[in-house]
Amino acid sequence: MSAVGSVSALHGRHAIVTGGARGIGLAIARRYLADGASVALWDIEADVLAQALEALSPRGPVSAAVVDVRDEAQVDAAVGQSLRAFGAIDLLVNNAGVLGPTVNAWTHTPAQWRQVLDINLTGAWLCCRAVVPHMLARSMPPADAQRRGRIVNVASVAGKEGNGLNAAYSASKAGLIALTKSLGKELATQGVLVNCITPSAADTAVFAGVPAEHREQLNQALLARVPMGRFVEVDEVAAMAAWLAGGDCSFSTGAVFDISGGRSVY
Numbered sequence: 001m002s003a004v005g006s007v008s009a010l011h012g013r014h015a016i017v018t019g020g021a022r023g024i025g026l027a028i029a030r031r032y033l034a035d036g037a038s039v040a041l042w043d044i045e046a047d048v049l050a051q052a053l054e055a056l057s058p059r060g061p062v063s064a065a066v067v068d069v070r071d072e073a074q075v076d077a078a079v080g081q082s083l084r085a086f087g088a089i090d091l092l093v094n095n096a097g098v099l100g101p102t103v104n105a106w107t108h109t110p111a112q113w114r115q116v117l118d119i120n121l122t123g124a125w126l127c128c129r130a131v132v133p134h135m136l137a138r139s140m141p142p143a144d145a146q147r148r149g150r151i152v153n154v155a156s157v158a159g160k161e162g163n164g165l166n167a168a169y170s171a172s173k174a175g176l177i178a179l180t181k182s183l184g185k186e187l188a189t190q191g192v193l194v195n196c197i198t199p200s201a202a203d204t205a206v207f208a209g210v211p212a213e214h215r216e217q218l219n220q221a222l223l224a225r226v227p228m229g230r231f232v233e234v235d236e237v238a239a240m241a242a243w244l245a246g247g248d249c250s251f252s253t254g255a256v257f258d259i260s261g262g263r264s265v266y
């Protein structure tokens with residue numbers, strides 16, 4: 001899929017992409033750079049982040065920060081770093097996430113349960129908490145469209161449907177959908193649009209914790225639920241995230257954007 005949509009649609013915009021070192025986050029960062037934005041990649045894994053920074057640097061203005069989105073002090077410090085580097089934050093993509101254990105709901109340990117909720121839901125909220133005041137300071141009407149803030153939350157079809165054997169993950173993504181709806185309503189008249197994306201399965205490192213002998217079985221089970229019968233490409237998710245960040249998206253907020261090959265038809 002081409003990385004070039006409407007060229008320069010994000011020219012002059014400054015983005016943070018959490019979990020941006022690989023997978024869907026890296027694809028979104030690549031697409032935002034192609035569309036003219038500057039991008040701060042945040043990720044917890046320093047080595048992978050350094051590789052991503054090296055790969056993306058020739059494509060445009062990009063920076064990287066090692067950030068654990070569970071830690072408000074790290075999030076606040078990285079927001080300050082992004083503001084010093086770019087002067088503003090226009091776009092926040094809450095993408096960092098983990099799958100957690102593939103077990104029955106009642107056999108998650110409390111630590112496993114809290115870890116998934118902390119990263120996928122509370123982490124996204126901490127990033128919103130740190131970034132929204134800066135977005136509001138520059139996006140209040142009558143500011144021009146170029147100054148409007150955009151938040152894109154990467155949820156999952158699991159948050160709509162509740163996947164068996166992934167209760168913590170599904171609950172965290174359902175929570176992220178609800179956070180999107182609440183925040184979207186709160187900011188609707190203040191120049192900041194908040195939306196989320198609910199992809200079906202993409203073939204990324206998110207499944208790295210699944211034992212190799214179970215992977216083929218899991219793939220078949222995942223794809224059996226998708227009428228189009230394939231994984232979503234990370235560039236397809238990035239294209240949706242680019243539209244949500246750009247000026248053509250002007251009357252959608254608190255909304256859930258499906259990208260599931262026909263699996264989830266609402």
Ligand SMILES: NC(=O)c1ccc[n+]([C@@H]2O[C@H](COP(=O)([O-])OP(=O)(O)OC[C@H]3O[C@@H](n4cnc5c(N)ncnc54)[C@H](O)[C@@H]3O)[C@@H](O)[C@H]2O)c1
Pocket residue numbers: 018019020021022023024025042043044045048067068069070094095096097098099119123154155156157198199200201202203204205206207
């Ligand atoms: N791959 C899929 O099938 C799929 C489907 C729907 C939604 N999603 C969601 O898309 C997002 C990206 O997933 P992906 O498939 O690209 O996975 P991935 O594992 O390739 O990427 C996730 C990134 O998040 C980072 N991360 C994890 N914990 C973090 C933390 N505490 N702080 C900062 N960064 C952290 C990881 O280091 C990694 O680079 C996730 O939120 C995931 O739940 C994925």
